[in-house]
Amino acid sequence: MRRLIFAFTTGLLLLAAPAAFAQTVGFAEAIKILSASCGKDIDKYCKSATLANNGIGQCLDQNQSKVSQKCNADRVVVRSLIEERLAAQAAAPKICNNDARRLCKGVKAGAGHVLRCLLKAQRSVSDKCNTAIDLAGYR
Amino acid sequence: MKKMLLAGISAAFVATSFSAATAQTELSRNQIINSLQGAQQKVDVSADELQKAAFDNIARYPGANSPQNLPLADKLASLRQFNIEITFDFDSARIRPESYEAVGLIADALHTPYLQGQTFYIVGHTDAKGAREYNLELSIRRAKAIREALVTTFQVTGETLFAVGLGEEQLRDPANPDAAVNRRVQLINVGYR
Numbered sequence: 001m002r003r004l005i006f007a008f009t010t011g012l013l014l015l016a017a018p019a020a021f022a023q024t025v026g027f028a029e030a031i032k033i034l035s036a037s038c039g040k041d042i043d044k045y046c047k048s049a050t051l052a053n054n055g056i057g058q059c060l061d062q063n064q065s066k067v068s069q070k071c072n073a074d075r076v077v078v079r080s081l082i083e084e085r086l087a088a089q090a091a092a093p094k095i096c097n098n099d100a101r102r103l104c105k106g107v108k109a110g111a112g113h114v115l116r117c118l119l120k121a122q123r124s125v126s127d128k129c130n131t132a133i134d135l136a137g138y139r
Numbered sequence: 140m141k142k143m144l145l146a147g148i149s150a151a152f153v154a155t156s157f158s159a160a161t162a163q164t165e166l167s168r169n170q171i172i173n174s175l176q177g178a179q180q181k182v183d184v185s186a187d188e189l190q191k192a193a194f195d196n197i198a199r200y201p202g203a204n205s206p207q208n209l210p211l212a213d214k215l216a217s218l219r220q221f222n223i224e225i226t227f228d229f230d231s232a233r234i235r236p237e238s239y240e241a242v243g244l245i246a247d248a249l250h251t252p253y254l255q256g257q258t259f260y261i262v263g264h265t266d267a268k269g270a271r272e273y274n275l276e277l278s279i280r281r282a283k284a285i286r287e288a289l290v291t292t293f294q295v296t297g298e299t300l301f302a303v304g305l306g307e308e309q310l311r312d313p314a315n316p317d318a319a320v321n322r323r324v325q326l327i328n329v330g331y332r
Contacts, residue, residue, distance in 0.1 A: 026168060026243065026244075026247040027243035027244075027246040027247050027250075027293050028168065028240045028241075028242075028243030028244040028246070028247050029243070030243065031239040031240060031242070031243040032239060032240035032243065034236070034239060035236040035237060035239045035240060038236070039236040039237070042236050043236070047233075048233075050232075050233055050234065050284060050287070050288070051234050051239060051242060051284075051287075051288040051292055052284065052287035052288045052290075052291045052292060053287070053291045053292065054291070054292050055292075056236075056239075057292075082292070082293075086294055089250060089294075110256065111255060111256025111257075111331065112251075112252040112253075112254070112255025112256045113256070115252035115255065116252045116253070116255075118252075119252055136250075137247060137250065137251070138250075138251050138252050
C-alpha cells in the first residue's frame with residue numbers, strides 16, 4: 001500500500017497522505033513555512049540572528065511573547081518537521097542494515113555507496129528499509 | 140526576482156524562474172541533484188588555492204574591474220555545477236527569509252545518496268558595483284554563512300563542504316559587470332576526495 005503511494009510524485013504525497021501515515025517533509029518544505037509565517041517577525045525581532053545553528057528558531061522562541069500568533073504556531077511545527085527528517089536520516093542506515101548486508105555485499109561503506117545500492121535494489125529491498133529511505137527523503 | 144540558474148557541463152545554461160520551480164519543490168531538489176551528480180574528470184583545484192587566486196588577482200590587476208576571469212576558476216567550469224541566487228541583507232551575510240527555501244533545497248539535495256560523499260565548493264559571487272576588496276570579503280562571508288546554515292541547522296556533512304568567495308573576480312556576464320546575473324552562489328561538485 002505504502003509502496004503504491006510512494007510511486008506517485010512525492011509532492012502530491014504531502015497533500016494526499018492521511019494523518020495515519022507517518023510522513024516527513026524535506027528541509028526546503030519545512031523552512032519555507034518559517035519564511036511565510038514568520039518573515040515579518042524575523043525582520044523585526046531577529047535582525048542579528050542567522051539561519052545557522054537554528055539561530056532564527058531560537059530568536060523566535062525568545063521573542064514568542066511578541067511574534068504573531070501564526071508564527072508562534074508554525075515555528076514549533078517547523079522545528080519538529082526538521083527534527084523528524086533528521087531523525088529519519090539518522091535511522092535509515094540502521095533500519096536498512098540487514099538489507100545492505102543481503103543486497104549490497106562488497107559495496108564500499110561510507111560516502112553513500114550502500115544507500116545508492118539500496119536505491120537501485122528497491123524491488124528486492126524490504127518494505128521496512130524502503131519506507132525508511134522514503135522517510136529520509138533519499139529517493 | 141529569485142532566479143535559479145542551472146549550469147550543465149554542456150554549457151547549455153538554462154534559466155528557469157525560481158518561483159515556477161518551487162511550485163514543485165521536489166522537482167527543483169531533483170534539478171539540483173541532476174545538475175550536480177555524475178562522473179566527471181578530476182580537477183585538482185583546492186578551495187584554498189581558489190580563494191587565494193581571487194586575492195592575488197586584485198593585487199596583480201588593481202583597478203575598478205578585473206581585466207579577465209580567474210584561470211583557476213575557469214578550470215572548474217567543466218565540472219558539474221549549479222547556480223542559485225540567494226538573497227542577503229544589504230551589505231550583510233544574513234540570509235533573507237525569502238531564501239531559506241533555496242538553502243533548504245541545497246540541503247535536501249546534498250543529503251541524498253546521489254550526492255553523499257562528494258566534495259562541494261560553495262562559491263559566492265557579487266556584481267562589480269563597489270570596491271573589489273570589499274566585494275571579495277563580503278562574498279566570502281556570505282559563502283560561509285550558507286555553509287554554516289547547511290552544516291548546522293540542516294546537518295549537511297561539513298568535511299566535504301568548502302566555502303569560497305570570489306567577489307567580482309569571476310563575473311558571469313563580464314560585458315555587464317553590474318548586472319544582477321553576476322550575483323549568484325555557485326555549487327560545484329569537485330568529486331570524491
